Amino acid sequence: MSSDLQLTRPEVVDTLTQRLLQFVHLARDNGYRVGVSEQLLVQQSIALIDPFSERQLRSLLRLILCSEKRDWHRFDELFNSFWHGERSRRQLKTAGTKGSALQLQTAADSHSKRNASSATQGDANQGEGEAEGAGQGYKEGASRSSSIEKVDFGSITDPEEMRRMEILIERLALNMRRRLSRRKQTSKRHGSVDLRRTMRRSLSTGGEPLALLRREARRRQPRMLLILDVSRSMSMYSFLMLRFARGIARIFRDVAVFAFHTHIVPITDALRQTSLARVRNSLNMLGSGWSGGTRIGESLNEFIQRYGSWLNSRTLTCILSDGYDTGDESQLETALADIKQRGRNLLWINPLWQREGYSPESRGMQVAMRFADQVAGAHNLETLRSLEPHFTRLA
Amino acid sequence: MSQKDIADFRTGLLKAGYVADAELGSALWLVTRLERPLLLEGDAGVGKTEIAKALAKVLDTKLIRLQCYEGLDVSSAVYEWNYQHQLLAIRSQEAGAEASAIFDPKYLLERPLLAAIRSDAAPVLLIDEIDRADEEFEAFLLEVLSDFQVSIPELGTLEAKSRPRVILTSNGTRQLSDALRRRCLYHYVDYPSFDKELQILRTRLPHLSVALARQIVGFVQDLRKVDLVKRPGIAETLDWAAALLQFGLDKLDQDPEALRATLVCLLKTREDTERLEEVELDRLVARAV
Numbered sequence: 102m103s104s105d106l107q108l109t110r111p112e113v114v115d116t117l118t119q120r121l122l123q124f125v126h127l128a129r130d131n132g133y134r135v136g137v138s139e140q141l142l143v144q145q146s147i148a149l150i151d152p153f154s155e156r157q158l159r160s161l162l163r164l165i166l167c168s169e170k171r172d173w174h175r176f177d178e179l180f181n182s183f184w185h186g187e188r189s190r191r192q193l194k195t196a197g198t199k200g201s202a203l204q205l206q207t208a209a210d211s212h213s214k215r216n217a218s219s220a221t222q223g224d225a226n227q228g229e230g231e232a233e234g235a236g237q238g239y240k241e242g243a244s245r246s247s248s249i250e251k252v253d254f255g256s257i258t259d260p261e262e263m264r265r266m267e268i269l270i271e272r273l274a275l276n277m278r279r280r281l282s283r284r285k286q287t288s289k290r291h292g293s294v295d296l297r298r299t300m301r302r303s304l305s306t307g308g309e310p311l312a313l314l315r316r317e318a319r320r321r322q323p324r325m326l327l328i329l330d331v332s333r334s335m336s337m338y339s340f341l342m343l344r345f346a347r348g349i350a351r352i353f354r355d356v357a358v359f360a361f362h363t364h365i366v367p368i369t370d371a372l373r374q375t376s377l378a379r380v381r382n383s384l385n386m387l388g389s390g391w392s393g394g395t396r397i398g399e400s401l402n403e404f405i406q407r408y409g410s411w412l413n414s415r416t417l418t419c420i421l422s423d424g425y426d427t428g429d430e431s432q433l434e435t436a437l438a439d440i441k442q443r444g445r446n447l448l449w450i451n452p453l454w455q456r457e458g459y460s461p462e463s464r465g466m467q468v469a470m471r472f473a474d475q476v477a478g479a480h481n482l483e484t485l486r487s488l489e490p491h492f493t494r495l496a
Numbered sequence: 497m498s499q500k501d502i503a504d505f506r507t508g509l510l511k512a513g514y515v516a517d518a519e520l521g522s523a524l525w526l527v528t529r530l531e532r533p534l535l536l537e538g539d540a541g542v543g544k545t546e547i548a549k550a551l552a553k554v555l556d557t558k559l560i561r562l563q564c565y566e567g568l569d570v571s572s573a574v575y576e577w578n579y580q581h582q583l584l585a586i587r588s589q590e591a592g593a594e595a596s597a598i599f600d601p602k603y604l605l606e607r608p609l610l611a612a613i614r615s616d617a618a619p620v621l622l623i624d625e626i627d628r629a630d631e632e633f634e635a636f637l638l639e640v641l642s643d644f645q646v647s648i649p650e651l652g653t654l655e656a657k658s659r660p661r662v663i664l665t666s667n668g669t670r671q672l673s674d675a676l677r678r679r680c681l682y683h684y685v686d687y688p689s690f691d692k693e694l695q696i697l698r699t700r701l702p703h704l705s706v707a708l709a710r711q712i713v714g715f716v717q718d719l720r721k722v723d724l725v726k727r728p729g730i731a732e733t734l735d736w737a738a739a740l741l742q743f744g745l746d747k748l749d750q751d752p753e754a755l756r757a758t759l760v761c762l763l764k765t766r767e768d769t770e771r772l773e774e775v776e777l778d779r780l781v782a783r784a785v
Contacts, residue, residue, distance in 0.1 A: 134678055142530070149529050154499070160522035168677035170537060170668070173684040275671065297571075300579045304598055308586045352670060354566065370725065 117152055118144060124183050128166045131179060139165055155184075253480050254452065255337040266482075267344040273486060274348025292316040323417045323445070325349060325356040328404065330422030332362040332395035338452040338480070342421050345485065347372040347380065357411050361400035367408065395425055397465055398432030405439050412443035417495050421450045421479070424466030433465060437472035446474045446495035450488065454478030501525060505554065514543070514550035515688075515696045523683045524551055533641050533662035535626075535677065538685030541729015544665040547685070548622035551661065558615070560660070561622045562608035564629035570636065574646055575610045578603045599650035610646055610654070618658035626676075627666040634676055641679050688730060690717055696730060701737050711748045712737050715784035719762065724771060728762045736761040748781045755781070 121143055129135040142165050150157040159180055167173045257263050295316035303310040327346045331339040346358045350372040358369045374380050401420075405412075412418070418440050426433060441447050449469045453459045455478030461470060470476055475491050478484040506521035516524065524547070527534045536544040552559035562573055582598050589595050606614065612621040626634065640646060644656035664680060666672060688696065693713045697704060704712075716733045728736075739758040740748075748755060756777070763769045772780075 134674055136678065139678070142532075146526070146530055149526065156518065157502075157522060160519055161526060163519075164523050164526055164681045164683065167682045167684070168535075168674075168680070169682070170684050173682065297579070300583070301577060304579065304582055304586065307590070308583050354670075 117147075121147065124162065124180075125166070127183055128179060131175075133166050133172050134168045135166055251481050251483055253456065254341050255480065263341075267341060269482060270341055270485065271344045271348040273482070274345050275352055323355075324411070324413065324415045325353050326411055326416050326418045326444070327356070327358045328365070328401070328418065328420045328422075329358065329360045329368075330362070330395060330397065330420075331360045332425070334395065334423055334425045335421075335452070338421075342452070342479070343368075343372070345479075346421075355415075357408070359404060359408070361395075361397070361404070363396045363400065365400040365404045365407075395422075395465075396428030397422060397424070397426045398428045398430065398434070398436055401436035401440065402432055405436060409439075409443070412440060414445055416444040417446050417448065417492070418444045419448045419450055420469070420473075421452070422465070422469075423451050423453050424449075424461065424463045424469050426463070426465035430464050430468060433468050434472075437468060441472050441474075447472060448488075448491055448495055449473035449476045450479050451476060452478065452480045454480075455484050456480050508554040509550050510699070512550040512553035513699065514546055515692060515699055516547075516550075517692060520547070520683065520685075523681070527551075527663075527681060528555065528661060530681065531659050531661075533664055533680045535664045535666065535672075535680035535682050536685050537666045537668055537682070539687070539727065539729065540667045541727075541731050542685045542687055543730050544685050545622065545624055548620055548624075548663040548665070551663065552620040555618075555620065555661070557617055558619045559622060560608050560612045560615070560619050561624060563624045564626050564633070566628060566630060568629045568633050572607055573609050573633065574607050574640075575648060576605045576607065577650075578605050601651065604648075604651075609640055612660040612662075613640075613644060613646055613654060613656040615660065616657055619660050621660040621662045623662065623664045625667060626664045627669045627672060631673065634673055638673075638675055638679060641676075687720055687727070690714070693717065693730065693733060697733065697737055700734055701741070704737055704741060705746065708740065708746060708748075709737070711784045712740065715748060715780055716762065718780050718783055719772075722771065724763070724765075724768045726764045726768060732762050732764075747785060749785050752778075752781075 122140065125135055125140050125143055143162065146161060146165070150161050152158055159177075162180065163173070163176050167176055252262075252266075254266065257266060292315045295314045298314040298316075299310050299312070302312055302314055306312075327349060329339065329342055329346060331343075335342075343360075346368075350356050350358055350369055356369065357367065358372055359365050360368050371380055437447070451461070451466065451469075454461070454476060461467065461476075474495055477488055477491050479488060502518065502521050502525055505525045506516050506518070509516045509521065509524070523534070528551075536547060538544055548561075549559055577599070582603050585593075585596065585598060585603075604610075608621070612619050623637070626637070629637075641662060644659055645653050647653045664676075687693075690713055693716070694709055697709045697713060698706070701709075712733065716728055716736070720727045736758060739761050740755075743751070743754045743758060745751060745754060759769070759772070759777075763772060
């Protein structure tokens with residue numbers, strides 16, 4: 102790559118090693134999952150390539166440092182920013198160290214001094230791509246003070262804060278799966294006889310199956326059914342709830358998400374799309390009349406008629422709504438009774454539930470409280486996190 | 497590695513029927529040297545599985561494939577004792593046959609992971625659609641991929657005779673654990689560019705005329721820009737091209753009825769079929785022609 106280097110070979114190797122180290126740090130600071138083993142691998146494997154071939158160096162570093170699609174797509178930007186001093190479209194975090202001036206491409210010589218420093222201070226969580234990968238946002242959130250846990254979703258006005266919250270919420274949902282399928286107690290119920298294991302064990306008793314081994318019932322994930330209210334009264338919460346639902350939809354296999362205001366639409370496929378922009382587009386197409394009035398009872402009845410097959414003995418139905426209903430109360434009663442009868446459990450999540458000064462006086466909430474196995478709140482991260490025990494208990 | 501090494505490697509892949517770009521060629525070459533698993537991620541139908549098959553051909557070694565699914569367990573993925581044979585052995589010993597150990601490797605049924613570890617020559621181990629397997633299996637896989645050894649309680653630990661080249665594929669239907677990702681090298685397989693797809697088509701279907709091949713690729717590339725539930729992959733392009741050949745079409749606008757009949761090769765859901773009506777099939781054909 103650089104034919105007119107003025108350095109001796111050992112000096113070049115030393116400087117290159119140092120620069121590689123800086124690049125690895127830069128990658129880590131920008132959300133790449135890079136640890137000591139990746140760092141060592143980079144140093145060991147550099148001998149396999151011609152380090153002065155930009156293409157080879159790029160391939161090697163991309164192969165080792167990337168671990169998901171998001172990393173892959175922004176790698177060129179990171180690489181060019183560091184090795185060529187190109188200005189980045191989005192702001193990158195700087196590596197802790199500033200680079201010395203070994204340039205791998207002569208054309209970039211004039212930019213040598215600002216290689217690492219050209220990547221200006223900023224937040225790597227900006228931009229669409231970052232918003233999709235929620236991991237880093239979660240880590241940042243975890244290290245922040247607990248105050249963010251108590252911020253009411255309805256009080257967030259800063260778009261940046263809102264975006265951060267969306268990431269945290271989606272991450273929270275993503276983390277739920279493992280815990281939901283975790284077994285906390287030994288089952289007292291005996292499963293059917295496991296012939297294969299019984300036969301195998303019988304070898305130690307001369308082929309006589311003295312001990313019957315039983316097949317433990319496989320703990321199946323619950324079928325999750327999320328029904329979101331996206332009417333006007335929920336407008337402060339509905340987008341965050343959609344992100345929560347997106348997290349759930351991405352990790353559970355057996356999940357369906359519906360949104361309703363005056364009628365109900367399935368949105369599972371829209372939420373499952375990998376690109377957040379596509380999710381927004383799909384939801385916009387589905388969402389004619391969003392943030393309008395609410396007819397919970399009619400919407401739920403429509404759900405039962407059209408998508409009622411989703412309800413079975415494994416279904417945990419979660420309705421996210423504040424219960425403000427402009428429709429017929431008796432319809433809501435019929436619908437909830439039906440859902441309760443056909444499904445396993447019904448969890449009603451009302452974002453306002455634990456807010457100070459809230460009392461569930463709306464007719465819809467009064468009906469909901471009669472039928473729901475549990476009513477819970479979700480107006481901030483803390484309350485959203487506390488949904489987990491309800492999920493575990495009801496699932 | 498020199499440019500020549502990469503070029504030779506890509507030529508090898510081409511001979512094996514796989515058109516690899518420079519980036520993928522270098523990545524695969526490095527995988528063979530670094531002896532680390534490679535995680536290939538990308539939409540269904542972009543040719544991830546084919547990469548493993550082509551790699552096995554280039555390295556002139558066998559391909560061992562483990563297809564993942566929900567509920568995949570150790571007895572299907574690693575090993576199982578052939579207990580019927582063991583029982584027969586016990587009975588025959590009771591009847592006076594010579595006594596021998598029951599837990600002997602001869603009673604072991606090898607499943608893909610064990611077969612890969614016990615192979616004399618390093619095979620290519622394809623762990624296909626790892627995102628379909630459960631998290632428990634993913635955790636188990638971590639151990640195998642780190643140490644390339646399998647513990648069988650009755651026999652002890654079996655270490656790999658040769659280190660298999662491991663290729664994992666994922667369609668991204670669920671998130672894989674960080675631990676697994678960090679043990680793997682990573683390559684994202686995207687839909688091919690026009691030129692690459694044209695080359696693939698010409699390689700796989702040499703009878704296809706250049707003009708028709710260009711039209712097919714142009715059409716499919718445009719179709720992928722439409723908001724479809726299931727975007728057509730390379731396999732779909734190849735199927736469609738073969739179907740058009742069967743219908744004896746030389747141009748896409750030659751016989752609209754026949755063209756419409758062949759679209760089943762490209763559009764796999766009812767929603768997509770309906771959507772294509774909306775975006776006007778004729779317009780896409782006109783652009784491609």
